[in-house]
Amino acid sequence: MDHLSVDINRIFSNAIQVMETSKYQIYEVCESARDELRALEKELEQVLQQTVQVIEEVDKLELEYRYARIRLTEVSREFNRYGEQDIKRAYEKATLTQLQLATLREQEKHLKLRRDDLQIRVRNVEKNIERAETIASQMHVVLDYLSGDMDHVTRILESAKNRQLLGLKIILAQEDERKRIAREIHDGPAQSLANIVLRTEIAERMLMKEEYPLVQTELTDLKGQVRTGIEEIRKIIFNLRPMALDDLGLIPTLRKLTQDFEEKSKIHTIFEVFGKELRLNSSMEAAIYRLVQEALSNVMKHAEATRVSVGLVFQQDNLRLSMKDNGKGFRNNPNLNSADDRTHYGLIGMYERVELIEGTIDIQSEVGRGTEINIVIPLTTT
Numbered sequence: 001m002d003h004l005s006v007d008i009n010r011i012f013s014n015a016i017q018v019m020e021t022s023k024y025q026i027y028e029v030c031e032s033a034r035d036e037l038r039a040l041e042k043e044l045e046q047v048l049q050q051t052v053q054v055i056e057e058v059d060k061l062e063l064e065y066r067y068a069r070i071r072l073t074e075v076s077r078e079f080n081r082y083g084e085q086d087i088k089r090a091y092e093k094a095t096l097t098q099l100q101l102a103t104l105r106e107q108e109k110h111l112k113l114r115r116d117d118l119q120i121r122v123r124n125v126e127k128n129i130e131r132a133e134t135i136a137s138q139m140h141v142v143l144d145y146l147s148g149d150m151d152h153v154t155r156i157l158e159s160a161k162n163r164q165l166l167g168l169k170i171i172l173a174q175e176d177e178r179k180r181i182a183r184e185i186h187d188g189p190a191q192s193l194a195n196i197v198l199r200t201e202i203a204e205r206m207l208m209k210e211e212y213p214l215v216q217t218e219l220t221d222l223k224g225q226v227r228t229g230i231e232e233i234r235k236i237i238f239n240l241r242p243m244a245l246d247d248l249g250l251i252p253t254l255r256k257l258t259q260d261f262e263e264k265s266k267i268h269t270i271f272e273v274f275g276k277e278l279r280l281n282s283s284m285e286a287a288i289y290r291l292v293q294e295a296l297s298n299v300m301k302h303a304e305a306t307r308v309s310v311g312l313v314f315q316q317d318n319l320r321l322s323m324k325d326n327g328k329g330f331r332n333n334p335n336l337n338s339a340d341d342r343t344h345y346g347l348i349g350m351y352e353r354v355e356l357i358e359g360t361i362d363i364q365s366e367v368g369r370g371t372e373i374n375i376v377i378p379l380t381t382t
Contacts, residue, residue, distance in 0.1 A: 023139050030132045037125045044118040051111045052201075058108055059205065061101045068094040196225055250285040251277055251312070254292055258310055265300045267325075268307045275314030278379070287357050288321065288377065294350050295323045295373055303327025303371065314379075321375040330365040 072090040075082040203218045245253050255271055262269040280288070292310055299308050305327030313320040347363065350373075354361040359377035 023136060026132055026136045026139070030129060030136065033125055033129045033132065037122065037129065040118055040122050040125060044115065044122060047111055047115050047118060051108065051115060054104055054108045054111060055205075058101065058104045061097060061104060065094065065097040065101050068097045196222055196229075199225070245285050245289060246282065249279055250288060253285075253289060254310070254312070257289070257292060257296070261296045261300070265296075267299065267305055269296075270307075270309040272309070272311045273314075274311065278314055280319075280379070284357060284377070287353055288319070291321065291350055291353055291375060292323065294353075298347070299323075299325050299327060299371075303329075305370065317379055319377045319379050321377065322373065324370065324372040326370045329367045329369050329371055 068090070072087075072094045075086045075090045199218060199222050203215050203222070206212075206215045206218065251273055258269045258271040261267070279285075296308065296310075299305055303325050305325040308323065308325040311320075311322045313322075351361060354375055354377070357377055359375055362374045363371065364374075365371040
């Protein structure tokens with residue numbers, strides 16, 4: 001056993017050294033990407049300012065060109081009042097203004113293309129930074145864990161106490177959830193609000209030019225964008241914690257979840273409740289909701305099913321949750337007990353969540369005959 005401890009300590013020491021070196025390399029990549037992002041954002045800001053200036057100049061020249069054409073028409077019609085030189089000057093003025101306007105329009109087009117390209121590059125660099133930060137965060141957590149008491153790590157490995165590894169998984173899951181929320185806000189409401197600001201500026205310029213029909217159309221589009229943004233924010237808030245859980249309870253919230261799932265996935269979904277319904281404590285209801293949510297998500301992603309049923313049975317001391325689909329199933333062996341199977345089929349989150357609430361889970365699956373999940377949870381009422 002002593003030789004095992006020495007070997008494990010040596011392996012962990014080498015692993016820590018390699019990960020420390022890799023961690024600093026990732027930090028360097030992050031810093032380089034941040035420098036690139038700052039340069040792109042600075043260039044993008046300059047391009048946006050130039051675009052606004054060019055648009056203003058185009059508006060001004062369009063007005064001048066309109067007046068020049070009116071002047072040319074006037075002098076061309078009234079030969080008695082204007083001579084050949086007047087006509088020539090009016091023609092040259094209109095032609096020059098038209099040429100300048102065409103040049104500025106081309107410049108505006110080029111700036112908009114450059115703006116769009118920079119915005120795409122900024123988003124790509126942001127995604128690269130996000131990926132690098134995620135890897136660095138995960139490595140930092142693992143390093144902190146591995147750098148602890150080696151004897152303690154050895155005891156964990158020797159005794160195979162999986163529960164003590166759960167803390168690390170929870171930390172990583174929390175980091176992933178923070179990244180997901182930040183990404184949803186950045187790609188959704190933040191982008192919508194930025195676009196609304198630009199569209200508002202366009203509407204203001206239209207008002208100055210008294211182009212009321214166009215303003216009305218623009219405001220209608222803006223109203224639609226605001227509604228879309230509000231809906232995106234509501235979805236983010238709902239995914240964090242469905243408020244209906246606190247207001248209505250578990251059963252109405254699950255009924256709404258299955259209805260939304262059927263509408264979105266086009267998979268016929270049945271939700272049934274048996275026994276006397278009870279209100280559970282808040283954390284227990286949230287855990288059960290997440291279990292159903294994860295199971296339905298797996299059905300939509302992997303099962304290729306046309307029908308799924310969700311059933312809740314309230315008993316005296318237990319709550320039984322069953323979920324069954326008619327999809328393609330996992331494998332010929334119906335008992336999914338290995339960690340590899342759980343990870344491969346996206347079930348590790350369900351196993352961990354059931355373990356946290358001291359329940360039991362049994363998954364039966366067979367190729368071509370669908371999957372059935374049965375969970376038994378000790379009841380704790382409010």
